[in-house]
Amino acid sequence: MFDTLQDRLQSAFKNLRGKGRLSEADIDAVAREIRVALLDADVAVSVVRDFIARIKERALGAEVSQSLNPAQQVIKIVNDELIQILGGETRRIRYAKNGPTVIMLAGLQGAGKTTLAGKLGLWLKEQGKSPMLVAADLQRPNAVTQLQVVGEQAGVTVYAPQPGNGVGDPVQVATAGLAEARRTLHDVVVVDTAGRLGIDAELMQQAADIRAAVDPDEVLFVIDAMIGQDAVVTAEAFLEGVDFTGVVLTKLDGDARGGAALSVRSITGRPIMFASTGEKLTDFDAFHPDRMAGRILDMGDMLTLIEQAEKAFDAEQAAKDAEKLMGGSFTLDDFLKQMEAISKMGSMSKIMGLIPGMGQYKEQIENFDDREVDKIKAIILSMTPAERDNPKIIDGSRRARISKGSGTQVKDVNGLVDRFFDARKMMQQMAKGGGMPGMPGMPG
Ligand code: GDP
Secondary structure, eight states, X not given: OOHHHHHHHHXXXXXXXXXXXXXXXXXXXXXXXXXXXXXXXXXXXXXXHHXXXXXXXXXXXXXXXXXXOHHHHHHHHHHHHHHHHTTSSOOOOOOXXXXXXXXXXXXXXXXXXXXXXXXXXXHHHHTTOXXXXXXXXXXXXXXXXXXXXXXXXXXXXXXXXXTTSOTTXXXXXXXXXXXXXXXXXXXXXXXXXXXXXXXXXXXHHHHHHHHHHHOOSEEEEEXXXXXXXXXHHHHHHHHHHTOOSEEEEEOTTSOOOSHHHHHHHHHHOOOEEEEEOSSSTTSEEEOOHHXXXXXXXXXXXXXXXXXXXXXXXXXXXXXXXXXXXXXTOOOHHHHHHHHHHHHHHSXXXXXXXXXXXXXXXXXXXXXXXXXXXXXXXXXXXXXXHHHHHOGGGOOHHHHHHHHXXXXXXXXXXXXXXXXXXXHHHHHHHHHHTTOOTTOOOXXX
16 A cells, blocks of 8 residues: 555655755646656545645745755655645544444445454454444345454454344344443444445435434444545545544555545545554554554654754754764764753654664664663763773773773673664764754664
8 A cells, every 4th residue: 555656755755855945846846746646546636636735835935944954844744734634633533421432334335344343343442442343234145144253253242133123124223232232331332334335325325324323423434445536436425325423444455556545534524533454353443644644655753753853952063963973973972962862852762763764673672771871871971081082992991990980781881882883883874875964873
């Protein structure tokens, strides 16, 4: 998903690299490339038009930023606008204040509703809820059994039609299921409904009747992300026929181009609330517009880091440090200063996790203990100024002295010196690769 779009956007941004200032023509050119990339990804034309208009307007009016170069500024604008078309804030389920929360699922047959019921059941359980699934899809052969199977896998109670209990009438099943949930003190009821292969009036009426009968707190419209442009038509039909409060995108693991994901919110005005990424019950999570935008841009959380770095570092000092890094004259004193600045920015491990390309350091990141900063500080402060300036002179006997002075072990001193050289090497590479200005020195 999004692979092609990702590549196309990256190549659009590439042309901005190395430019000191963006002219109107530069902005037009990048906007045109982004436009074609989105249209090729099957994003609805009206959505693309508005999107591009906003990008251009903001890029033209962009303030000259001290810490971001023009390419980074455009990426930041595109990122902001992607988050907007994906819905802005994460939208959470609105639980009922009294009695069970009712969540009704609607969508075409094969969209993944029944699977979703199981996923949602498991997810709700993990949120500390006591959900119950209600099998009101009486259209598709086996839908009831399928719901029972996923319910069992998820360890969630399933209410299935009993003879004499309204078999054949999905409205009665839904109502009876809700009554049963009340009686047995389940706090969330997920109602699975029937879908057809295409939109038809009878299907819409049935869903609308169920809706009227159970008065749901949320109606989730389930849509297969692989259906591309058709998603928009289907979404509009359901909006009119049943109405819904949120959208669930399924099959995001497929090799679809992503148009549905990027259009559905703008077209329907309803937020995407969940995303499914596989057939397993655990291939499912709440939908976060900011994370999805980050994924589309393949930027990790680089932008968050840029913003935090902007706040925590003064631009002049950062520029000086960057210069030192390039020249290889970065010392342990500078390292210590940056460590202190970083620890002001929050947890070290969190900060490091924000940097794309840090995947290879995953283990170190996870094992990083913020108390390490104090230890490192003690070690560096036990060095002589000459040693801090030129760590290469720190030989065996100096290491023993430093470890004694700082109350640490020789292996701690060795580790720090090694990490300093590693970090310096890495920073030099990043600086050469056109990375961010003033990236803080990272211990590895
Ligand atoms: P329903 O007719 O809307 O209830 O759809 P189902 O829940 O029966 O799903 C239809 C098919 O899509 C099944 O084979 C599911 O395993 C599959 N499916 C559902 N969600 C996903 C998903 O997120 N990714 C993939 N790859 N397959 C899915």
